[in-house]
Amino acid sequence: MRAYTLPALTGLAVLAVACSPASSPDETVQQDGMDHGSNHSVMTHNMSGDEAAPVPGADDVDPVLDVRAVWMRPHPGGRDITAAYFTARLSEGQRDTLVAARIEGADRVELHGHLMGEGGVMQMRALGPQEITAAGPMVFTPGGRHLMVYGLPTVVEGDEVEGVLVFERAGEVPVRFSVRSMPPGQVTEY
Structure with a gap:
């Protein structure tokens, strides 16, 4: 049956x-x-x-995501804002879209990126939903796409913070951000 x-x-x-x-x-x-x-x-x-x-472009396979290199920077000099990063790859399915992120204790989390502004000056801006495909990983890294974390109580090197990446099709994917000054590895090590 x-x-x-x-x-x-x-x-x-x-x-x-x-x-x-x-x-x-x-x-x-x-x-x-x-x-x-x-x-x-x-x-x-x-x-x-x-x-x-x-x-x-749609497929019949529910996406399954493999998320690695999940980390965030310690708070800079007493500010209540920091940045968080990760690398995600589809291990099943052809596409999905990251629509939001949440981090335990934070007031809000925004998807950000660096875009070329007027006069050729690079500016950080909030981004909309970000698509991931089977063609390659979705990389959130310093100097590129990242999560801006607002209102999080101070975190220091060695702390860990729970979070959730919210995808359109896969739903909520729990992650644990390790707090560190430098990335945990290179994207090529994925």
Whole structure:
């Protein structure tokens, strides 16, 4: 007997409703995203008999992330702001999107990067969601993308701080940031 997951059963139910006589040809059916374990795919029903096609770039495999080199800098000179870094790779699936991060005790955490500003001056700015693909790792590193951590009580070298990386498809991925002045290794050691 074959076991079906809740997203698969939900998809079958949606397809059954779309195929009912009350539906019109070429009607689009989209999952509402309420099941956070689903892959949020879109299916199109076509009365001509064509099969439903997934969204381009989407895959049927739920992403599994391998997160390494998770660290943050000690607070600089009594300030309540610091930066945190990590490297993530998809060990299963083709794509996902980092949408947020949380760090225990912090008031807020923002995804940041360095962008070229007016006059050719590099400026740090908040970034939107960041996509990760099977093509290579997502690297948050000094001088590049990083997490800006606001309102965290003072951390010093040797401390560890719990956090969560929030991905669109994989959901919440717990991480532990080690507090250190220098990165734990090179990206090439991934």
